Structures are given as C-alpha cells and as structure tokens.
Amino acid sequence: xVLTLYGYPISTCSKRVAVVLHEKQVPFKFxxxxxxxxEQKAPxxxxxxxxxxxxxxxxxxxxxxxxxxxxxxxxEEKYAGQGTTLIPRDLKAKGLFEQAVSIETxxxxxxxxxxxxEKISKPAMTGLAPDEAYFESQIKELAKNLDVYxxxxxxxxxxxxxxxxxxDLFHLPYAEALPYTGTKVIEERPxxxxxxxxxxxxxxWQAVKDGVxxxx
Amino acid sequence: xVLTLYGYPISTCSKRVAVVLHEKQVPFKFxxxxxxxxEQKAPxxxxxxxxxxxxxxxxxxxxxxxxxxxxxxxxEEKYAGQGTTLIPRDLKAKGLFEQAVSIETxxxxxxxxxxxxEKISKPAMTGLAPDEAYFESQIKELAKNLDVYxxxxxxxxxxxxxxxxxxDLFHLPYAEALPYTGTKVIEERPxxxxxxxxxxxxxxWQAVKDGVxxxx
Numbered sequence: 001x002v003l004t005l006y007g008y009p010i011s012t013c014s015k016r017v018a019v020v021l022h023e024k025q026v027p028f029k030f031x032x033x034x035x036x037x038x039e040q041k042a043p044x045x046x047x048x049x050x051x052x053x054x055x056x057x058x059x060x061x062x063x064x065x066x067x068x069x070x071x072x073x074x075x076e077e078k079y080a081g082q083g084t085t086l087i088p089r090d091l092k093a094k095g096l097f098e099q100a101v102s103i104e105t106x107x108x109x110x111x112x113x114x115x116x117x118e119k120i121s122k123p124a125m126t127g128l129a130p131d132e133a134y135f136e137s138q139i140k141e142l143a144k145n146l147d148v149y150x151x152x153x154x155x156x157x158x159x160x161x162x163x164x165x166x167x168d169l170f171h172l173p174y175a176e177a178l179p180y181t182g183t184k185v186i187e188e189r190p191x192x193x194x195x196x197x198x199x200x201x202x203x204x205w206q207a208v209k210d211g212v213x214x215x216x
Numbered sequence: 217x218v219l220t221l222y223g224y225p226i227s228t229c230s231k232r233v234a235v236v237l238h239e240k241q242v243p244f245k246f247x248x249x250x251x252x253x254x255e256q257k258a259p260x261x262x263x264x265x266x267x268x269x270x271x272x273x274x275x276x277x278x279x280x281x282x283x284x285x286x287x288x289x290x291x292e293e294k295y296a297g298q299g300t301t302l303i304p305r306d307l308k309a310k311g312l313f314e315q316a317v318s319i320e321t322x323x324x325x326x327x328x329x330x331x332x333x334e335k336i337s338k339p340a341m342t343g344l345a346p347d348e349a350y351f352e353s354q355i356k357e358l359a360k361n362l363d364v365y366x367x368x369x370x371x372x373x374x375x376x377x378x379x380x381x382x383x384d385l386f387h388l389p390y391a392e393a394l395p396y397t398g399t400k401v402i403e404e405r406p407x408x409x410x411x412x413x414x415x416x417x418x419x420x421w422q423a424v425k426d427g428v429x430x431x432x
Binding site: 091096099105107 | 284293308312319321323361368
C-alpha cells in the first residue's frame with residue numbers, strides 16, 4: 001500500500017501537496033478527480049472531503065486527510081527523517097515558521113488566488129471575460145504586501161529565515177500562475193523575484209509544475 | 217520580565233491571542249496600539265511588525281512575533297506543560313488538527329471577517345452605510361460552509377475531534393461578532409450553535425470578549 005493523492009493534475013492545491021511529497025521523497029499514487037465535470041461533489045468523494053473539494057489523501061493505512069497545507073504538515077511530520085526538513089524544530093525558529101505560514105494565507109494567497117482565478121480560471125471554465133477592475137484591485141493589494149516581502153527577503157534567503165520551509169513552498173502554485181495574468185508584481189521586486197526563481201528551480205517543482213502524476 | 221502583547225483591546229486578532237494566553241495561564245502585559253489613529257503604521261511598530269498591523273508580542277527575552285495564529289501556536293508550544301493542551305501530540309490527531317486549522321482560514325474567516333467588517337467596522341470607522349448586497353454574498357458563502365461544519369460537529373464535539381484545540385478558539389472573535397450583523401447563520405445550525413455556545417462559555421473567552429487587558 002502506498003499513499004494516494006486524489007486531485008486534479010493542474011490544480012494549484014494538488015501541486016502544493018505534490019511538491020512536498022517530492023521534497024520528502026515519498027512515493028505516491030495519483031488519482032484524478034475531474035474538477036471540470038464537478039466529480040469532487042460525488043458522494044464517494046464527499047465522504048472523504050465533506051466540503052466537496054480537492055485534494056485529499058488516503059494514506060497507506062487508510063487515514064484520510066484533506067486541506068493541502070494540513071496534508072503537507074502531516075507528510076513532513078510522518079517523514080521527518082527523510083528528504084528536506086521543512087518545519088524547523090527549535091521553538092523560536094518554529095515560531096518564525098508559523099509567522100511565515102500565516103503571512104502566506106493572510107497576505108499572499110487571498111489576492112494571488114483571486115487575481116489568477118479572475119484572469120485565467122474564469123475565462124477558461126466559463127468563457128466569460130475577466131473583470132479587469134476586480135483583477136487590478138487584487139493586484140494592488142498584493143503589490144502592497146509584496147513590498148513588505150521584498151524587505152523581509154532582502155535580509156534573509158527564505159520567508160522564515162535562511163532555510164527553506166513549507167511556508168515558501170506553499171506560495172509556489174499561485175506564484176507560478178501570476179505571470180500568466182500579465183502582471184509584473186513579482187519581477188518588479190528583486191528579492192521576491194530571486195526567492196521565487198530559486199524555489200521554481202527546485203527539482204520538486206519541476207516535477208509537478210506542468211501537472212501532477214504519481215510516482216509509485 | 218513578562219510577555220507583552222501589543223494590540224487593540226477590541227480587535228478580533230488581539231482577542232484571538234489573549235484567549236489563548238488565558239487558556240495557557242500565561243500572565244501578560246497589554247500595550248494598546250490605537251488602530252483608530254493608525255498608530256500601527258508608526259516606525260516603532262513597523263520595526264516589529266513590517267506589515268503595519270496588530271497584534272504582535274515581545275516575549276520576556278525580547279523575542280518578537282506577529283500573526284495571531286502563529287503567536288497562539290508559539291505560546292502553546294512554549295507552555296506545553298501548563299493550562300489547556302491546545303495542539304494534539306499524536307501524528308494523526310495532529311493531522312486532523314491541522315485540517316481544522318486550515319478549514320478555519322479557508323472556509324470561515326474570509327467570509328465571517330468580510331461580513332463583520334462590512335456591517336460593523338466600516339460604518340463605525342467611516343460613517344458609510346454597509347453594502348447590503350456584498351454583505352449578503354459573504355453570508356451566503358459562509359452559510360454553505362457552516363452546513364458542512366454542522367455535519368462535522370454532529371459527529372464530534374470540536375472541529376478536530378472530541379478535544380478542544382486552537383482550531384476551535386481561532387473562530388471565536390468573528391463568531392462572537394456575527395450575531396451583531398443581524399445574521400442567524402449560527403443559531404440556525406444546531407451543532408454549530410452548541411459548539412460555539414460551549415466555546416463562548418469558557419472563562420478564557422469571558423475574560424477577553426469585551427476587551428483585552430493585561431494580567432501581569
């Protein structure tokens with residue numbers, strides 16, 4: 001039995017889990033749930049993920065878990081001794097890690113995800129034109145926050161210090177999507193650009209960026 | 217030296233930290249940063265919290281940390297042996313805890329906070345009337361998610377299982393604010409109502425709900 005990841009190959013949240021599985025060198029099966037047809041709302045999946053979303057995992061012993069960031073933490077903890085260490089052990093370093101994790105969900109994801117959804121997913125899924133004013137309002141908020149990221153990243157290599165953590169990897173799926181919206185919020189900020197280019201170059205991201213597939 | 221919490225007495229995020237300090241029986245000083253005058257953007261505070269927000273802590277040894285949920289986790293870890301245990305130790309229980317934490321930031325906070333800000337903070341701070349259509353759109357999304365909460369809470373006492381965790385406490389500040397917007401999304405769902413009423417009754421919440429003040 002191996003861990004099975006249920007998701008959609010090009011979904012940002014599925015990539016968020018897959019990149020961590022690669023960093024931790026954990027082999028996994030991948031089962032596609034077709035978000036385009038709404039398969040995630042089928043009873044067999046709702047039983048595993050009551051919010052009717054993806055991804056979720058079924059671990060080798062049957063343990064079920066959803067929410068991409070929670071799965072990533074579980075994988076890091078279960079396989080603490082292998083692959084890249086992605087959560088610091090020391091009390092204060094861990095505090096700064098949790099601060100960085102919280103910055104991602106509060107200051108990056110809400111704006112980056114809405115901008116990418118408006119400009120990329122909405123036209124692709126519905127054929128409707130993006131609402132440019134709404135898109136710009138999200139980019140404006142994101143830009144303000146990335147100014148602070150740029151200051152933080154001028155003093156340290158990664159968001160929680162000089163070592164990579166889950167907090168950095170959590171940004172990758174939407175950071176990768178942003179340039180396709182036409183915005184330059186990342187490349188205009190040298191330290192943010194350097195940080196993301198470093199993350200993007202990792203073999204783990206190269207393995208999943210164009211679509212997740214299983215390794216077991 | 218004691219831990220100092222810098223925040224605003226009636227701020228939801230300051231209450232989120234303070235309720236945890238009470239649960240963990242950690243004495244703290246409280247220093248008010250006046251959000252009404254924008255004091256959080258003063259250089260002396262920006263040096264501690266580069267995003268120019270509150271709350272942040274300065275611990276007894278000078279260690280600085282911001283982001284309310286990160287501070288809560290740091291307090292839990294530093295004082296693991298005292299007060300209520302708020303993060304499970306077992307791998308799977310911890311996985312389910314992280315899932316519940318992520319549900320709060322993904323499925324509750326974005327809608328509850330925007331609804332409360334539109335209906336309560338905006339009129340109070342700007343004198344402008346709330347945008348009722350926007351408020352209703354947030355409540356509609358929240359209601360859909362609380363339907364799932366109600367199912368989860370029909371099978372277990374708290375969001376991560378039968379023991380209280382940080383994931384439950386993280387909901388309290390905005391859950392307490394919601395009834396003041398006129399919505400009945402909570403009381404219409406019996407298991408959600410029971411869960412929140414149980415959380416609200418805790419001495420820790422009673423101590424901070426009307427405004428945070430120091431205990432040291």
